[in-house]
Structures are given as structure tokens and as C-alpha cells.
Amino acid sequence: MKEMFTLLLILGLATSLGAWPAFDEFNVFDYGASGVGRTDDSKAFKYAWRNACNAETHSAKVIVPEEGTFLLKPLMFHGPCKPQFIHFIISGTIVASGSPKTWDGLDSSQWIAFKNVTGLNMYGSGLLEGHGIHWWNQSCRYHPDREDCTKLAPTVLKFISCNGGTLSNIYIVNSPQTHVLISDSKGFNVDNVMIQSPQDSPNTDGIHIHSSHIIKITNSIIGSGDDCISIGDYSSNIDISNIECGPGHGISIGSLGKDGRIVLVENVHIRDSTFKGTTNGARIKTWQVGRGNIRHVIFENLVFDSVDNPIIIDQNYCDVRGACKEKKSGVKISDVTYKNIYGTSSSSVAITLNCSRSVPCSGISMENINLASVTPGKFLLANCINVQGTEVGVNPGSCLN
Template sequence: IDYGTRSEGVTDDSQAFLKAWNAACSSAVEHPRVIIPQKTFFVNPIKFRGPCKATKITFTILGTIIAPNWPIAWDGLDSSQWLAFDNVNGLNVDGFGTIDGQGKGWWDQSCRYHSQLEQCTTLAPTALKFLSCNGSSLSNTNFINSPQTHVLIKGCNEFEVNNVVIESPRNSPNTDGIHIHSSHNLQITNSKIGSGDDCISIGDYVSNVEISNIMCGPGHGISIGSLGRGGTYVKVEKIHISNAQFEGTTNGARIKTWQIGKGYVRNVTFENLIFMSVKNPIIIDQNYCVPRGSCKQRETGVRISDVTYKNMYGTSSTKIAINLNCSQSVPCSGIFMQSIQLESAHAGKQVAANCNSAFGEEENVFPGPCLSKSKPLIN
């Protein structure tokens, strides 16, 4: 407010936000703080840039920040982003305020659901981006109705997310909760995420990620992928997902790779998961292609190995509760399944397991057995 906001949710407050940010970023104070008080602020697309003189900056959101509710506000601008922090180290975004993306205008022209529109859009703004950052965090913040992904973490190292709430409708297109790309050494904990896409999605060039105590639903589950689109080389490893609950989601624990991809996904653990009426509680799809259902066998594929599924129970809303659809050319190997009990969400119905080119061991798994025990030939 000291930098000129009207704080009534109608007049553009963007310049006041930038002035406050620039003052903090250039401050001689070691740990400056930007405070957004308990009022409503209308903010057009902006980017908070670093590097900063301060070694640590706290960005405290106590009020509500709202986006323009019409896509035309992005004309001539980068339509992939609304709010972004770029090249800022030691940043802590916190506070119990709300970031409201007002995404309905974008959803109503999305090609995913409105392909008949002459100017439908495939790209819409991410509510909040963290780009090229180190030693930063996001905590205690609420996100609602982002036009597309709610939070993107890209090119970051040593990043923590804790106690975040994300909400958007089940049918909102591509509204991932948190997406991670080209980042390492992350923790995402104690959060509740409901969206129209993945609650948390892990993209390419990601390692050392700990995800725990997550409530997911609605949405598409917690996913590694999709990976390898366009035949790219994939490097994803050391992913640990534990103590998560999935309610009414499309997927639970998912790994999805394109047939034409290369590289690897390895050293992944899913454990202590609860599924409540989930369509695909445990799923690997190593044969992803477009159009769906027309995939032919290829010699390429992202190698998936050393994946553990442990201590899982709950219900599946479809017949196939465990579905490991791996590549014949590059089979899944080192799969370990232990203490899994899945039943049908529908009284009197049975569930089954389906495994193709998936090799490993299983103990106390129902439905099962499913995995092949012989070792695959390595190309």
C-alpha cells in the first residue's frame, strides 16, 4: 500500500507491486519483506526479477491477489504466465492469503473442450512460476482457479513447498496443481490439492524429490510424466512419494512416457498410499502416443527401472486396479510390489491386474500375481 495500490480489487495494482518488489530486491537490509495486507489486489501479468542484493526475501501474502478475468488482457504478452519470480535466490513466499487466477474465461475457450471454436487456445497462464531459483520455498498459501497450471517450479534447486491448498474444478482443463521441471532437491509436504489435471506432475530432468502427506482429489493423481514427447532424452531419478490419499481421481501412482522417448526413469518409490474410488490406482503407461489407442510397437522407449510400490490399500472404480503397460522393446525392470490390497469400489465386483513386459517381484499383492520374474534382455 505504501507504493500506491488502490487495494479495492478493480484498479490495476501491478506497478505498485513491482515498485515494492524492486525496493526489496535492491535493499541493503539483509532480509527484507514484501507484505501484501488483508485486502484485495487486482494484478495484471508481471514478473518479479532477480538477482537481488538481499540474500533472503520474504514475500508475505495476507490478502487476495486476483488476475484479469478476460484472456484479452494477455494480448501481446506471454500467455503462459501471470505471476512469476525469475532468478531470485533465497525467496520465501508465505502467508495465508489467496492467489485467484480467475481461469473460467480461459477454460471457456480451451481447445481441449471447445475445439470447434475458431480461436480456441491450447496455452493459458500459469498462476505462479518459480524460475531459476535456489534455496527457496512456498508455504501456507491458497490457490484457486488458475487458467492452467497453478504452480510451476522450473530450473530450481533446494526448493520446499509446505501446507499449500490448491482448488479448481474437476473439469477445468490442464489445471495441474504443481508441476516440476528441470529441478533438483525438492520437498512437497502437507498439502491439499484438487484440480482438473495432475495434483502433482514431475517433468523431465528432475531428481531427488520427496513428496509426502498429500491429499489429492479431484484430479489425475500424482504423475511422473508425461516424458519423452518428441523423442527427447529423459533423466528422472530418486523420486519418493509417501503418505498420500487419493479420492475420486483418474489415477493414483502413475508413470507415463511417450513411445518415441529415450533415457530413463529410475529409483522411484510409492509407499503408504490410500485410494478411494480411483480409476487407475497403480499405472505405468510406457506406450503413450497420439491418437490414443493407435500405438504400434516401436524399438524406442524410456527405460523404467527400480520402481517400488509398498503398503497400499483402497478401492478401484474400474476392473483393472494394477495396470503396468510396459514396452516390449524396452521393458520395465526391477519392479517391486509389497503389501498391496485393492478392491472394487462397487459392491460384488472384482478387480484384476494387468502387466505387460513388466519384470520384478511381488509379495502379498492383490490383485495378483502380475509381474514376470525372469530377467528381461537389455538392449
């Protein structure tokens, strides 16, 4: 009786103060999700998110259970939210519709997006399946003659203005376009994710960073039809390490400066990573007509296995490759370090630094680089144009001396 009286007293006080004990777990099954993978579960996710975002608690959890497969239409989860932290725990499988018609009248650039959410932590042992093949089959890149070809296709996960967030322990496959976008965010960490799409899938970057700062990407395996990781405009303090990249186009800064835009990317550190069968390794790519700066970049402790262009700067990018007329404009590339880089090149030119005559690359440092051909005994070249810098222990060389 005494225990019952104490419980009733506590509940009575909570009721009188308008503060019942916080409910902090929101399972999508409790909101009507079927979990069979064939009926639309979008409303259940929407309502679970709404209640989690509005919960009067320090930390809320949206639960996507292991025993379910959940079909979702395009969804935007909005903040700001009341809890300091929201954990979006994906243990089951989330699948997209295989038909591009699902996006008719909607934003075709996104599937699952989070906006203005601080303290978001997405993790779990689950799978996100983008079913991108139908988008790839009508891509303008591969099917330019189709009247209904598509230039823009959904990104599986978008994090827009999400500060202090994390993405970890998630498996993402077959995105129609970019797999993960981090945009206008600060203090966002990605760790131990696996991203896979076919080598010939168009524009399927693994992770793209845009206009974001203090971003860490670590301990992840990424294979796609485009860059494993790409860094876009107005991004700074980017730390990328322990990445297994391949297939794909490597880890790239750019392309930047299209349509004469002003560029600022700085303090980027890419290290302790491997590249297997990629078209590029450590790449910086800028449009001729761009302006601004890329500076304070380090590529360090990298291993290349059968990479077409292990080290490449292309400051003369334009619409028609190989037919770019020289411009007086250009993005200034400075203070770039390449250090402790080893492996094999599948092309004859292992190092290409193609810089602008009007805005040459400066402060380029190369140290302890040893690249060999995948073909035993084949001689490799290094080609540097309009570059100011130093090199020590570089093979093939010399390039900067």
C-alpha cells in the same frame, strides 16, 4: 540531551559511511496500491519488489496486507537480489483479470512469476484467485472447433531458477492452467498449500516440477482438473508426502519423452498420501518415441478411495490412444517400488503396467498391496505386460509372478 546527542552521533556516523540503517519492509500500499480489487495495482507491486530486491539488508519483506484485494496484470519479478532472503508475505487477496484479452501481446503462459531469485520465501494466509473460467471456456481441449481456441493459458505462480526457496500457507484457486510451476530450481520446498479448481477445468495441474532438483512438497491439499502433482523431465531427488489429492489425475511422473526427447528422472519418493475420486493414483507415463531413464522411484504408504487406475505405468503413450503402433524406442523404467498401498478401485483393472517390448520395465517391486472394488464383491484384475520384477502380498494378483 545525552540520548539525543548519542542518536545524532550514530546518524552522523552512518551518513559519513554511506550506510543508513536498513529499511527492510516494503508494503504495497506505500507504493500506491489501491487494494480495492478493481483498479490495476501492478505498478505498486513492481516498485515494492524493486526496492526490496535492491535493499542493503540481510532480509527484506514485501508486504501484501490482509485488508486489501489487489488486481494484478502479468508480472515478472526478477533477481538476483541483494538481500540473502526475500519474504513475499501475502495476507490479502490477489486477483487476476477475468479477461484473456489482458494478455494480448504478452506471455500468455504466466501471471505471477519469479526468476533468478535465491532465498525467496512466499507465505501468508492470503488467496491467489486466477479467474480461469474464461480461459477454460475457450480451451482447445474442450472447444477444438473455435478459431480462437487457446492451447496455452497462464500459470498462477512460476518459480524459475529460484534456488533455496519456499512456498507455504497459501490458498490458490482457479488457475487458467497449471497453478504452480517450479522450473530450473534447486532446494525448493512447498508446504501446507491448498490448491483448488473444478474437476473439469483443462490442464490445471496443481504443481508441476520441471528440470529441478531437491524438491519437497508436503502437507498440502490439491484438487484440480489435471494432475495434483506432475514431475517433468530432468528432475531428481523429489520428496512428496502427506498430500490429499482429489479431484484430479493423481500424482504423475510424466508424460515424458515427447518428440523423441531424452529423459532423466530419478530418486523420486511419493509417500503417506491419499487419493479420492481421482482418475489415476500412482502413475508413470512416457511417450513411445522417448529415450532415456526413469529410475529409483518409490510409491509408499498410499490410500486410494474410488480411484479409476490406482497403479499405472503406460510406457506406450502416443497421440492417438488405443491406436499406438509398436515402436523399438522407449524410455527405460527401472527400480520402481510400490509398498503398503490400500484402498478401492472404481475400474475393473486396479493395476496396469503397460511396458514396452523393446525396452521392458525392470526391477519393479510390489509389496503389501490390497486393492478392492468400490462395488462390493466385484472381482478386480492386474494386468502386466513386458515387466520384470517381484511381488509379495499383492491383491489383485498375480501380476509379476
